Amino acid sequence: MRSPWQGKLHLIYHFQGGATQIKYQHNQAPLKVQRPFYPEGPQICHTVALHTAGGIVGGDQLTQRVELQPDSQVLITTAAAQKIYGSQGETAKNRLDLELGRGAYLEWLPQESIVFEGAEYRQELRVNLDPEATFCTWEITRFGRTARGERFLRGNWRSHTEIWQGGKPLWIDRQWLPGSLETVESPHALAGCPIVASFLWLGTPIDPEHLAALRDLWSPSPHSWVGLTQTQNQGLYCRYRGRSTQEVKGGFMRLWHYLRGLSGGSGNSMPSRPLIPRVWGNR
Amino acid sequence: MKLSNYQLLALLQLVSPSLPVGAYSYSEGLESLVEQEIITDAGGLDHWLRRELRYGAIQLEGGVMVRSHSCLLTQDWQGLNHWNQWLSATRETRELRQQSWQMGDSLLKLWTKVQPEGRAMIEQITPPCHYAIAFTLAATLGQIPPESFILGYLHSWATNMINGGVKLIPLGQTQGQQLLFNLSPLLDKITAQLLSSSEDDLETCSWGATLASMYHETQYTRLFRS
Numbered sequence: 001m002r003s004p005w006q007g008k009l010h011l012i013y014h015f016q017g018g019a020t021q022i023k024y025q026h027n028q029a030p031l032k033v034q035r036p037f038y039p040e041g042p043q044i045c046h047t048v049a050l051h052t053a054g055g056i057v058g059g060d061q062l063t064q065r066v067e068l069q070p071d072s073q074v075l076i077t078t079a080a081a082q083k084i085y086g087s088q089g090e091t092a093k094n095r096l097d098l099e100l101g102r103g104a105y106l107e108w109l110p111q112e113s114i115v116f117e118g119a120e121y122r123q124e125l126r127v128n129l130d131p132e133a134t135f136c137t138w139e140i141t142r143f144g145r146t147a148r149g150e151r152f153l154r155g156n157w158r159s160h161t162e163i164w165q166g167g168k169p170l171w172i173d174r175q176w177l178p179g180s181l182e183t184v185e186s187p188h189a190l191a192g193c194p195i196v197a198s199f200l201w202l203g204t205p206i207d208p209e210h211l212a213a214l215r216d217l218w219s220p221s222p223h224s225w226v227g228l229t230q231t232q233n234q235g236l237y238c239r240y241r242g243r244s245t246q247e248v249k250g251g252f253m254r255l256w257h258y259l260r261g262l263s264g265g266s267g268n269s270m271p272s273r274p275l276i277p278r279v280w281g282n283r
Numbered sequence: 284m285k286l287s288n289y290q291l292l293a294l295l296q297l298v299s300p301s302l303p304v305g306a307y308s309y310s311e312g313l314e315s316l317v318e319q320e321i322i323t324d325a326g327g328l329d330h331w332l333r334r335e336l337r338y339g340a341i342q343l344e345g346g347v348m349v350r351s352h353s354c355l356l357t358q359d360w361q362g363l364n365h366w367n368q369w370l371s372a373t374r375e376t377r378e379l380r381q382q383s384w385q386m387g388d389s390l391l392k393l394w395t396k397v398q399p400e401g402r403a404m405i406e407q408i409t410p411p412c413h414y415a416i417a418f419t420l421a422a423t424l425g426q427i428p429p430e431s432f433i434l435g436y437l438h439s440w441a442t443n444m445i446n447g448g449v450k451l452i453p454l455g456q457t458q459g460q461q462l463l464f465n466l467s468p469l470l471d472k473i474t475a476q477l478l479s480s481s482e483d484d485l486e487t488c489s490w491g492a493t494l495a496s497m498y499h500e501t502q503y504t505r506l507f508r509s
Contacts, residue, residue, distance in 0.1 A: 158486065162372075169372035174486035176338075187321045188334035188491040196490055215501065227497025229376040237375065239497065241490050 004059030004090070007031040013045060015071040020045040023069070029053075031062060034079070039275045044073040044105075048279055051082060058087025058120050062094040068104035068133070075107040077277050082111065086118030086155065094123040100133035105203075107256070111280065112140035112195075112245050115157050117150050117179065122158040129165045134203025136259065138252050140245060143177065143184075146194045155179040163202055171202060171231055190241065193224070197240040197248045201259055205234035214258055218251040226251060249280075286431055293425030294432060297418060298439040300446070304389040304414070306439070309382045310447040310507035312495030317451040318502065321495075325458045328448040332441060332466065336473050338488040341440060343373050344415040345433055345477035346485045351416050355423045360407040363416070370413040376496040378509040384411035391417045398424050434474045441466050447507065 008028035013020055019042035027033065030053035036045045049064075056062070068074055084092065100106055115121060129135055139159065143152035156178050163171040183189045190196065206214070211230060220226040224242025231237050238255060240248045253276070261272040286294065300307065313331075316322045322331055335341055347366045354362035374380035391412055395402050401424040408416065415436070422432035441463060449459040499509060 160486065168368050172369065172372040173375065174373070176486040176488045178488065183488065186330065186334055186491070187316075188331055189338070189488055191491060225494045225498075227376075227494045227500075229378075229497050229500060231377075232371055232380070239375075239490065239493055241494060 002053075002057065004057060004061065004092075005030050005053055007051070007053075007060070007062040009033065009049065009062075009064045009066075011047070011065070012067045012069065013072040013074050014069040015043075015073070018042055020072040020074060022047075031064065040271045044075060044271075046277060047074060047076045048079050048277065049076060049110075050079045055083035055085050056092045056094070056121065057085050058090035058092050060092040060094075062092075064094075064096045065099075066097075066106075067099040068101055068106055070101040071103040072101075073105040075109065075274070075277070077279060078110045079279050080111060082113040084113055084115045084119045084121050084157075086116045087120040089120070091120040091122050091156075094121070096123070096125045098125070098127045098135070100127065100129050100135055102130045102132045104130065104133040106133075106135050107274075108135070108137040109256070110139070112142055112197075112249075114142045114145065115152060115155070117144050117152055118155045120156050122156075123160065125159070125161045127161075127163045129163055129170065129202060131165055132203075134201075135163065136201050136203075136256065138197065138199045138256075140195065140197040140248055140252075142195050142245065143179075143190065144194055151184050151194070152177065152179040153181055153184065161200075163200075165233075170233060171200065171235070171237075173198070191225075193241045193243055195240070195242055195245060195248060197252070199238040199240075199252050199255055200231075200235065201237075201255075202231060202233065202235035204262060206230070206236050206259075206262065207234070210258075210262060211236070214255055217254045217258060220251075221247060286427070290425060290427050290431070294422070294427050294435050297421055297425070297432070298435040298442075300439070300442060302390075303393065304386045305508075306386060306443045307446065308507060309386075309443070309509040310451065310499075311379065311382070311444065311509055312492055312499050313444060313447045314451055314505055314507045315499040315502050316495045317448075319498070321491075322448070322452065324452065325448075325454055325462055328445070328452065328454070329462055329465075332444055332462075333469060335444075335489065335492060336437065336441075336466075336469055339492050340373070340375070340379070340487060340489065341437065342473075342477070342487060343485050344370070344413075345437070345473070346480050346482075347413075348415050348419045348433055348436065349429055349477055349480070350482075351419045352423060352429050355404065355420060363407065364409050367408060367413055367416050370415065371411075375493045376500065378500050379496050382509045383413045383415070386414035387412040387417040390414065390421060394421050394424070400424075430474060430478060433477055434470060437470045437473060441470065450506070
C-alpha cells in the first residue's frame, strides 16, 4: 500500500466583463484541475477536478476550498468515478469548503464514488451560502464492488453536509453507513440496494407547482426508490436508493435540466439547457 | 436517580398519549411502509423501531435534548435557539419538519397555561419550536432530570409508533403491548448513550425512513399526517 496523501485544492472564481474566470488557483497532488473551458459561453465556467492517484486510501487527507465571488457561475465535476479503497484501520478524510457570494451560482456535480468493502471514509462538505446565491449538488455512492459480488459488510462511510446561510444552518445531513449485513439488508437502510444518492438545490426558491412537475419527471424502475421533498426556504431534496448508476445519473440530470430553466432570475442569465460535460461520456 | 412524586407526575403527564399535541395523527412514514408492504407484521415493525432508535432521526432529537437542557439550565437562549434551528436543518422531509413544529408549538402554547411561571422561558424561543425542544423545556420546568425525561420521550415516541402500527398493519392490542414492553432494554440503552454522546455522534443511517416519509407526502389515501 502507498503512503497517504495530503491533497489540496483552492480555487477562487470571479466575474468580470461578462465572464467567470479563475482568479486564484493552488493545488497539491494528488488533486488538480484541468484548464477551465466555456462550452456554454463565457458567463459559466466549467471546471474538471482530478484525483491523480487513482483512488483514496486510509490516512489520505484531502482539503478543498472553492470560493465564488459575486455573480460568478461555475460548474465543477470530476474526471472519473472516485474509488475509496479498503483500509487497514486509518480513516481517509475529505474536507470541502465552498463559499458562495451574492448572486453566485455553483453546480457541484461530481461523478460517483465506489466505496470498497472495509473502507474507512469521512467526508465533510460545508457551504456558506449568500442569501442571493444558488447551490446545486449531487452525491452518488456505490457500496461495494457490486460486479464482483462484493457488499459493504465492513467499514464506515460518512458524508456530512452542512449548508449555512447568514450564520444559520439551512440544511444539515449527516449520513453514516456502518458496514454490516443488517445495514445492507434492512429496509430501514440499504434494503439490498448497492447505490444511494442525494440531489440538493438551495437558493432560487421552487414553487409547489414546479415541485409537482419535478416529481413527475422521474419514476424509478422496480426495486429502486426515488423521493422528493421540499427543504427550508423552498429548496429541493431528492433521495435515491437503487441498483443503477445510469438510472440515478439520468434522473438527476432531468432534475438539473429542469431547475436550470428556473434559475434565470438569480444572477446572470444562463443557458437553460446545460451542456453535459464530455468527461461523463455518453449516457 | 430516584424521582420525587412531583417529578414523576410531571413526567407521566408529558408522556401521556392524551397530551393534546396531536401525536396520534402522525405515523412518520409508517403509513406508506405498510401500503408498500415493506412492513407487514409485528416483527417488521419491531425491526423498524429498533433501527430507528439506533440510527434514525430520534437519535438527533435525543442528542439535541441533552444539549438544549444544558442551555436551559444556564439560560443560554442563543444556544437554545441554535439547537432549534439545527433540528429544522436536519429534518429531511417537509412533512417531518411540519409535524415536529406543529407538536412543539402546541406544547408551548399549552404549557404557558399549565405552568404560567414558565412563560418567560418559553418566550425566549423563536418559533416555530421543535417538539423535542418544547418537551425538554416543559420537563426542565418540572425539574425532571434528563436521564428520565429522555427515556420518557423515547417511550412516548415508541408508544405512538406502535399505536400507528396497530391501526395500520393491523396488529392486535396485545401484540402492540408486547412490542412496547420488549423495547424497554433498548430504550434504556439508547438513553444512556445519548447522555454521553458527543456532537460528532449526531448522525443517521436511515435512507429507508426518509424515503418512506417522501412517499407519504404524495400518498393518495391516508389516515395520518406524516
